[in-house]
Amino acid sequence: MTCARARAARRLTVVAAATGLCATGMVSSAGSAAAAVTARSAAGAASGGAFTEGIPEQRSGAVATLNGLEIHDQAVITVDGEKQKIGAGLFEMSVDGGGTLQTYGLDALNPIQKQSRYAEGKWKSSSLSGNRNAGKIRWIVEHSYPRRNDLQALAKSAGAKRLTPQTAAAGTQVAIWRFAEHGARKAVGGGGRGEGPPKRPVITATDPAAQKLAAYLVKKARSMAEPGPSLTFDKPEVAGRNGERPGPVTVRTNAGTVSVAPGPHAVSQGVRIVDRDGKRVRTARNGTKLYFDLPERAKSGSASLTAQAATKVPVGRVFTGAGERGGGQAQILAGSSQSTVSATAAVNWAERGPVPATSAAENCAGSGVDITVVNSGDGAFPLRVGKQREAVAEGERGTVTVPVAEDQPYRIPVRGPHGYEKTFSGVLDCTTSAADGGVGQQKAPATVERPATVGGGDAVSGDGDLADTGGGGTRLFTALALGLLAVGVTTLRVLRRRG
Template sequence: MTSARARTAHRLMAAAVATGLSAAGVAAGAPPAAAHPAAGPTAAQGVPAGGQPEQRNGATATLNGLTTADDAVITVDGERQEIKAGLFEMAVDGGGTLQTYGIDALNPVREQSRYAEGEWKASPLWGNRNAGRIRWVVAHSYPHRNDLQALARAAGAKRLTPQAAAAGTQVAIWRFAEKGARGDVGGGGRGAAPQEPPSITPADPAARKLAGYLVKRARSMAEPGPSLAFDRAEVSGKSGSRTGPVTVRTSASTVSVAPSPRAASEGVRVVDEKGEPVESARNGTKVYFELPKSADPGAASLTAQAAAKVPVGRVLTGAGERGRSQAQILAGSSQATVSATASVNWAERGPVPATTSRENCAGHGVDINVDNSGDATFPLRVGKEREEIAGGERGTVTVPVEEDQPYRIPVRGPNGYAKTFSGVLDCTTSAAVGGVTRRSAPATAERPATVGGGGAVVGEGDLARTGGGNTRLFTAVAIGLLAVGFTTLRIVRRGGK
């Protein structure tokens, strides 16, 4: 049996290997990624057949690496390891730069990983009692507060270099993230008590003073809003109708709105509630799709785009099923290109579905939300399981996914309707569920993405039918793993028909 000491050594080694330990690595322009977390996207990515865009909101970026950092020491179960702690840089798609810190001390970061802006509730900040204090730290320390002399005076340090300031800030964030993390998440950590958080100390005395000052002074702050998002990623309606609205949420002063080339060619107009064309919007603007009077079913989309600074305190998590890299919190942003998409499906008669996904940390899985605005039943297939959503009804299929597990969830319907949602569920820090292991260490090869996470039986039993009106809640239970990475799902109902 592997000893506790050996397991701890492996955790630290896994973190250190993917982090890179030498200062020369940072100086040479091949910055090592410090000890960091496996990340899961705030919203699962959906790609329907026929050229519809993926479900996307806000900034998407590529991690360039650790750019400003200094030495630190992490101790777990008595085992010590030197690491690099500091500030990361990301290149935003379409232009712009983001500066971020990690929020999981025991999981590695992968350079060139793809990240997407998201919400705290679908990240390791979900349920973290210190999430608001972490936001305070990034709002009151380097680089957002870049007067290092004033910061040093406040911390009681003689002098702060950018490297020491970045290291002290990162360590303060890690301390808050680890001490406030939940342990009752999905997968191997479900129902487990949080593990003893690691001890993390900057090597530089000034960085130590800064970390202590930030931890002592921090107060809780609310989660910031998105740089740009729609409240709904997909809607549906009947041919000839005005369908929506989708509401713009943005920190930008103005946003451009345009239908896709396909939408324009099919006669879809983007309008307000009075039917007037919409070409620009701001926070709170409601946008509708005016659909063509066509006997044939169709699909189209619109895109909103803006140049904006992403709000400090927004979380960025790994994008797509290969997004296994430590979740990050935003500490600084240049003017960056941000965008959001919304799609519409229509038909004259029959089922007319709109399907979106949401990572559900509280439910230990991914919610597939289906809204059938048509006049006939929509036969839904998630993986190999079939379900029906009656006309005018909404349904939610919750697919169980393990913590840190890549997933790939295909959704199929009639008339060629097809979407695939993928990502990595990342709802707490690695230490809170037992740390990096040989099975879960991101430094190892990727495990296959699956429909519902791991191959183990998550649980069986009756399914609740909840609420009033026409909304039903379904729970899909993963019961088997196939070689290609799909699971068979079984859906049951409590008191069902």
């Protein structure tokens, strides 16, 4: 047996163990992680820079827990001559706050445990990134089971004698897997020395009617655009001066009405959520622009707002693993009940010095996590990556791409002036089995790997040769810079943009 065949056999063994439990609801499939963030805010220089837990986790849209593989039949995966039966069909998720989702998997050879956590996200931050067939996968979930639940009519269209919910779900899943595997962005390198390019798995349904449905869907599929979010803000964080109205953060949603409320730390600091004219806002809709009305008396601080709504999450939205309990196979939404969705946005302010607004986004094309800082203050932020030094001047934006290995959990701390501190965490899973080397690599569940901590677990003292930020001697990104020295090659982009 060649090395590639040995690796394929091991991978199929992992799938066999997982799918054997799938049928009993113990193990299912999950996805790449959207970057989660925990943040602490300072009470201000006047209070000695003490931390308070004022900023909630940044989130956007629906967050759910994977219950298991609920409606399914069987499929066969063949990788380099090795065959294995697996469960194929619809997964069910329970939404935080209420609601149920039905999803299909996007990577046939990537199992994970039941009760994995998922968050609604963008195609570009999942294994659909760079997949030329992503739009066809959306067409399938729009035009097949359970969206199209007249199984007699669906069977007639596919040329099948009869479809049950189980075989309809299996045929739909097989069609999705074929597009996910064969449209995936090209892997770097081949399947191993002397083995040529990575071989893609062959996926077939065991039931003849399900197999006909899969073939029909693959033939009929046409590309569709990515659907919009259930609820999000165009910016997760803004910054400004005390007494100003930083913003706007714009609501993006498919819900008719969204409730808007300031976070508890905002209330205690006298921060109001207002429109452009300064009027208090309690409800919003798609396109509403919100501002933070900051008090003049607080020298520095942080606050947040939360938007919440009940709506059906748009079919075709991708769900990826969230936080440390996420991992495995990304999911695409096939059905949604009325569900609770929410989004948060934050603001930082200070009397003088640099003021940060920081965000994180998984960058599948760049094989890492983009950490972006917008400086709204009157002093420069120093960034140091290895021997490179850049300063994000007033009104400018700086982005650091932190390299993260596929399926690797990560924790990226960010620190700044006035006690500003955030930690971005998640699991990077951007490729399917074919894209990451097919038989040449075996993807293990991300939950068994140790996190790649950027910057280490201890606080950084601030000693060193970075310039002062002007905010009490705190250094921006000290932890991030030190972590990048250990991580390796990093991409640094500083975009000179005012405003």
